[in-house]
Amino acid sequence: MENSLLLKSIEIRRSLLKTIYNANMGHTGSSLSNVDILVTLFYQVMSYKVKDPTWEERDRFILSKGHGVESYYCILADLGYFPEKELDTFCQFKTRLIGHPNNKVPGVEVNTGALGHGLPIAVGMALAAKLDKKGYRVFVVMGDGEQAEGSIWEGAMAASHYKLDNLIGIIDRNRLQITGNTEDIMSLEPFKEKWQSFGWKVIEVNGHDIDELLKVFNSTPKKKDKPTIIIANTIKGKGVSFMENKAAWHHKVPDKKQLEKALLELSSQEGDLGE
């Protein structure tokens, strides 16, 4: 299974790079960072119906770091929520594929883009599931720089207060934000302990190891009555060597040469998997 998901991740990386290049806009590093998390969730973990996007029992997904939207749109297109061709309209005049998640796009639950909103919304969704005695889970992907917003911690408090074991937060812990290293901009460490002290079950994983991600997602909630936070250690710009761990690639757009180089790298990763 893992191999096919790894191939899918490469395909999504390729697709998002082309989308950003065509639009001459986008958050390249941020999006590459969350690909493996989103691929694992969408192709293996969550239940939903592409033909019935508002199916009541579906698992809910929120991309709270809304600027990392390209991987999300590319996955939704690949799953058939909308025609792949439409990716060419990303960020263009009158498009519905605007530069942050937009719920006019089938498969997108809520609009995000202003950081620090996703977790409180997820708390509301998880609470509704409890009230309605429904079995769905709520997944919310956040940035690590985003953790400086106070609303995250208000949501964190409420989630453990209401014992929302159907809520799973994932932090894309790439240690970079726009200006530089999170620990220089607004330090988060000791990060695990912070979430623990807010009453969450904390699990740390390699956010690019799909096997590890699968194992964790499939075994949550680990603790009844506790929300789970997954600190996913990632690399911003993952998959393209010259973009990796570089803050400058947060919202830089590759030029033609860089795109070609990046696509070549992805092809060789694909080749390695085939062997």
Add this chain to the structure above:
Amino acid sequence: MNKIANKQIICDTLIKRGKENRDILVLTSDSRGSASMAKFGEQLPEQLIEVGIAEQNIVGIAAGLASSGKLPFIASYAAFLSMRSIEQIKVDLAYSNTNVKVVGISGGLSYGPLGMSHHALQDIAVMMAIPNMTVILPADRYETEKMTDELLKYCGPVYIRVGRNSVPDIHQSANFDYEIGKALTLTEGDDLTIIATGETVKSAVDSSKLLKEKGIKARVLNMHTLKPLDEKAVIKAAQETACILTVEEHSIYGGLGSVIAQTVIQNYPVPMKMIAIPDEPAIAGQQLELFEYYGISADNIAREAVNLVKRC
């Protein structure tokens, strides 16, 4: 063609003054690059305070710094600063009349393709509704430089909105009188008055040239300060010209058009027309594409002006 964005002018001016006055501080929220304040941070590292992505916190911290004698300038995204932090602005800044300058960068439709979360089209409405707040939208680089110098002498909380990109010059040079709260008359005329603010002033000025060809003499007022409003200039315009057209990069609710209408109707009612963004989540597109789409272009302003003058 000017290549320097207004936000960059604010930075350059603050660097100059900040070297002489160490109390001048710039606060950023993972936004020093976007705010063009990186250079300030490089040249005056001890005077740049980074708070991370936390717009409520940044205002509270600035309030504390100001009440301890510092001169804080907050430079962060207009969309988030104006809405996310509005209670801190109301209570921590306005209520206590705290001397903090709030610079909203990439305002209006600057982030056009990024959607409503990033559009700042309600900021003026919110700021204007708060007592003690001064609200300023500079039009070009000369004005921005003069404004920044004035702000350093101006005590009390101020909201300044600038865009993301460089804008064409309106003034020929820095050789003009600038006073916070006093409108600038850019062209004389008595057929109608066009009042514009911020980075839409250029379209208004250009439209007056088109109107002149049609034999319509438009007075163009650059209302760089929306609050306190230069009521005198507005009332005078109402008395001396037949009608008023307003132009702004803001929601039709609560911006320039609203406040001018409010002043006109209570003092000297004349017909008015407002060009602004309608009450909808603005569509996606580049800023200038959206200007065109929503009618903030010299052509459309001239068209509306002709229609308005016909009615009067």
